[in-house]
Amino acid sequence: MHKKALPVSVPAAYAVMRLCLCTFLLACFACTAEAGLLRYDISSVPDGDTIVLAGGTVVRLRGIDAPEVGRNGHASGFYAHRAHQQLVGLLKKRQVLIDMEKSSRDRYGRVLADVYLPDRRLLSEVLVASGAAWLYQHADTPVGLRDTLLAAQRRAITAKTGMWRYVAGLDTPQGGYRGNRRSMRFFTQKCEAYYKISYRNVVHFDTLTESFMAGMAPARSCDVWPLQ
Missing domain, CATH: 2.40.50.90 (OB fold (Dihydrolipoamide Acetyltransferase, E2P))
Incomplete structure (x- = not known):
């Protein structure tokens, strides 16, 4: 004599369907992400x-x-x-x-x-x-990419990996560094932009390490990064 299968409750069936759908969508997303590479x-x-x-x-x-x-x-x-x-x-x-x-x-x-x-x-x-490069963000830099790179940079600085092993020992120029919260660049006194940052956007740093920990990068308009 065959036993009758127990009926599956509607909530349980719905949960199974949702799980299958989520698994399918995740698989499709992964394929799509890989497809463009x-x-x-x-x-x-x-x-x-x-x-x-x-x-x-x-x-x-x-x-x-x-x-x-x-x-x-x-x-x-x-x-x-x-x-x-x-x-x-x-x-x-x-x-x-x-x-x-x-x-x-x-x-x-x-x-x-x-x-x-x-x-x-x-x-x-x-x-x-x-420790071979630093975050260099722009207004259109994806937030996810920025956060990923900044987290990696802070870990490298803390561990003194690569160039960060030596940066702490570099001389700080007179006047330290001024950062611009809007452009996310920092400058020294020899840069004209050092004196033109709005008071709402200006932030002061005593060392290179502090500037980079804040996610800022040296301006390319003048030689902020030390030469060899």
């Missing part, structure tokens, strides 16, 4: 935050900056060559993953993009976490 070969690595793809496309890693490598008679920034070698070392396989549909271009015509290593790690986060 395409593999690109690398031609060269000119500095610590830029790569050149095969074919000549110049890609700047979005959300970060690294000490400048000197060219045309200009001195290199402090730690620039080590930061450059750090990026070169990470790209030994000469391939990266990029979603070009989510990229943009800067005023120099370079592609700004989130670049991933073949193992799906975000390259900019790896560089910041290793």
